[in-house]
Amino acid sequence: MASERILEVEGLSVAIPTPSGMLHPVQNVGFHVDRGETVAIVGESGCGKSLTSLAIMDLLPLRATRSADRLVLDNTDMLRIGERQMxxxxxxxxxxxxxxxxTSLNPAYTIGDQLTEGPRRHGQSGMSEARDRAVWLLEKVGITAAANRLRQYPHQLSGGLRQRVMIAMALMCGPDLIIADEPTTALDVTIQAQILHLLAELQREFHTGLILITHDLGVVARVADRVAVMYAGQIVEEGSAHRIFTTPSHPYTRGLLDCIPIPGKTARGSHLGSIPGIVPSLIGEMPGCHFAERCRHATGRCTSRPVDLGDGLEPDHRVRCVFSPEELQP
Amino acid sequence: MFTYLLRRLGVAVLVALTVSLITFSMIYLSGDPAVALAGEAATEEDIESIRTYYGYDRPILVQYGDWLFKALQGDFGQSHYLKQPVALVIFERLPTTMMLGLCALVFALVLSIPLGVLAAIRPNSLIDRTALTIAVIGQAMPSFWFALTLMLWLGIIWRLLPITGSDSWANFVMPSIALGYYITPAAMRLTRAGMLEVLSADYIRTARAKGLRPVTVLFKHALRNAILPVISLAAVQFGFMLGGSIVIETIFAINGLGFLAWESIQRADLPMMQAIVLVLSVFYILLTLLADMLNAWLDPRIRVA
Structure with a gap:
């Protein structure tokens, strides 16, 4: 089956002025999403993954400025259209x-009102049609007595139910692409798995592209087709989920994977890995590899000049490191 | 919603009763009413006969009970000075004051809510600074002085509006501005603060992520949540305005309740003063109740609380 490209991002950067200088939380990020594909963006807090998604949606905070070489959603160049078309x-x-x-649902309006708002705004359907779709989608996301729920207010629902409502809301207009920004972080551990399965299921059923932003590698391993690992505003490694999880190349990716225990593999009582040091400040320009300070492979070469995202072990695999992927394998 | 209404109503009745008791006793605290009525040249016998005639010789609680019982039936007694039923006089004057209060409130809200919203959309911009200046001036300026300034410019120098009286709508313009301007600063700052907070809320981002028009996001999603404290404030301020209208009505010689109150104080017209204070308090209580109901209607979370 020929893949159909839904989203193409190239050279996406975000800059935010701060009193102590220009902050560059997202630097030259590029990736793509195909129809029916799940791309996970992983990285620790503050690595710029949420801002990347907001930049794609053009929902950045007022002070932040976005720049990109290419930002195309299914033949629409999002860099060339105005706010109205956006x-x-x-x-x-x-x-x-x-x-x-x-907090993502407006406390003053019913679930039904907030669900049907989208399709009515986008002229997709009238009130009754939108309500029917809302009921159908609420049932799809596993909410019982959906018709009655439409009359309820957000404060009458639990966190898990609200996130289901948010998922249904995201599907109301039948989008080509869904961006899920840490959709399970705020939820109970038992609910997390349910919501994630639900997302994966719906994504398959509706055949949409899905960008899953998370810091939970366990989540990624289960649902992602491809993975982009972000560190300090940059993508440091990108490839198929299988490649990233079996033979991670970038020292940061490897460090991340060392931090999680693997059943059957990690010996009971053994120390889990940790990455020494802290994430660098992203204020001002930073030549060279962002990870160099914390990397045990680092040499003088790493910090002298910018490091590009280079070819990896297979065509769709890219690594941002001065060493070749082969050199990096243990 | 209905139980909430009932509960609030119960509280309102209790507050009204308490206020009536305080009103009633406060007037006795200000001096012997019989002495005040009798005037300076009165003899001891005159005062005594006045005291028995009006029943001031009875225990205060009995007087209060009697007064309250009649007041509940709409009978506030006879005015000592006008020799007319108090209820009738108040009923004649009340619409003028309500009209003034309402105009002032509308003026204040029409000025403060849009300015507050604009200031919140563009914080620290020129419009924000202008709004702040208006707020600071409004807060700092005594209303009687502002009223006199308005009179001087609009009434005497430019001759745009009539200075005194309450015969036509034009008479209400200056008093409404003078009275309404008083509550503008607080309402504007509160709108601004509320909007600033709400605009950074997650559900506003959700609304924008749905592709809703900026106007929809601003007015449907943001303002409805930001306006809640402003409504409560407006109700409280409206109460202050009813008090403030004593000054404003006197300055502009508007034949309303405030003017009547001032006249009654000068004439030591006790039943009239008691009734005016009670009517204004009850109005104030009703307004607070109305504000609570409005807030409950706007924010479903209040209904269950």
Whole structure:
């Protein structure tokens, strides 16, 4: 089956002025998403993954500025359209699920009102049609007595239910692409798995592209087709989920994977890995590899000049390191 | 919603009763009413006969009970000075004061809510600074002085508006501005603060992520949540305004309740003063109740709380 490209991002950067200088939380990020594909963006807090998703949606905070070489959603060049046309795309062809289900719904309006708002705004359907779809989708996301739920207010639902509502909301207009920004972080561990399965299931059923932003590698391993690992505003390694999990190349990716125990592999009582040092400040320009300070392979070469995302072990695999992937294998 | 209404109503009745008791006793605390009525040249016998005639010789609680019982039936007694039923006089004057209060409130909200919203959308911009200046001036300026300044410019120098009286709508313009301007600063700052907070809320980002038009995001999703404290404030301030209208009505010689109150104080017209204070308090209580109901309607979370 020929893959159909839904989203193409190239050279995406975000800059935020701060009193102590220009902050560069996202630097030259590029990746793509195909229809029916799940791309996970992983990285620790503050690595720029959430801002990357907000930059794609053009929902960055006012002070932040976005620049990109290429930002194309299914033949629409999002760099060339105005805010009005962008708002036609938002929630319609591209929708987003946020991290905080408890606060992401407006407390003053019913679930039904907030679900049907999107399709009515985008002229997809009238009130009754939108309500029917809302009920159908609420049932799809596993909410019982969906018709009655439409009359309920957010404060009457639990966090897990609210996130289900958010997922249903993201699907209301039948988007080509869904961006899920840490959709399970704020939820109970038992609910996390359910929500994740649900997302993966719906993504297969509706055949949309899905960008899953998370710091939970366990989540990624289960649902992602491809993985982009972000560190300090840059993608440091990108490849198929299988490649990243079996033979990670970049020292940071390897460090991350060392941090999680693997059943059957990690010996009971043994120390889990940790990455020494802290994430560098992203204020001002930073030549060379961002990870160099914490990397045990680092040499003088690493910090002298910018390191590009180079070819990896297979065509769709890329690594940002001065050493070749072969050199990096243990 | 209905139980919430009932509960709030119960509280309102209790507050009204307490206020009536305080009102009633406060007037006795200000001096012997019989002496005040009798005037300076009165003899001891005159005072005594006045005291028995009006029943001031009875225990205070009995007087209060009697007064309250009649007041509940709409009978506030006879005015000592006008020799007319108090209820009738108040009923004549009340619409003027309500009209003034309402105009002032509308003026204040029409000025403060849009300015507050604009200031919040563009914090620290020129419009924000202008709004702040208006707020600071409004807060700092005594209303009687502002009223006199308005009179001087609009009434005397430019001759745009009539200075005194309450015969036509034009008479209400300056008093409404003078009275309403008083509550503008607080309402504006509160709108601004509320909007600033709400605009950074997660659900506003959700609304934008749905592709909703900026106007929808601003007015449907943000303002409804930001306006809640402003409504409560407006109700409280409206109460202050009813008090403030004593000053404003006197300055502009508007034949309303405030003017009547001032006249009654000068004439030591006890039943009239008691009734006015009670009517204004009950109005204030009703307004607070109305604000609570409005907030409950706007924010479903309040209904269950």
């Amino acid at each position: 708002s036609d795309i938002r929630g319609n062809r591209m929708s987003m699920i946020f991290q905080e289900p408890m």
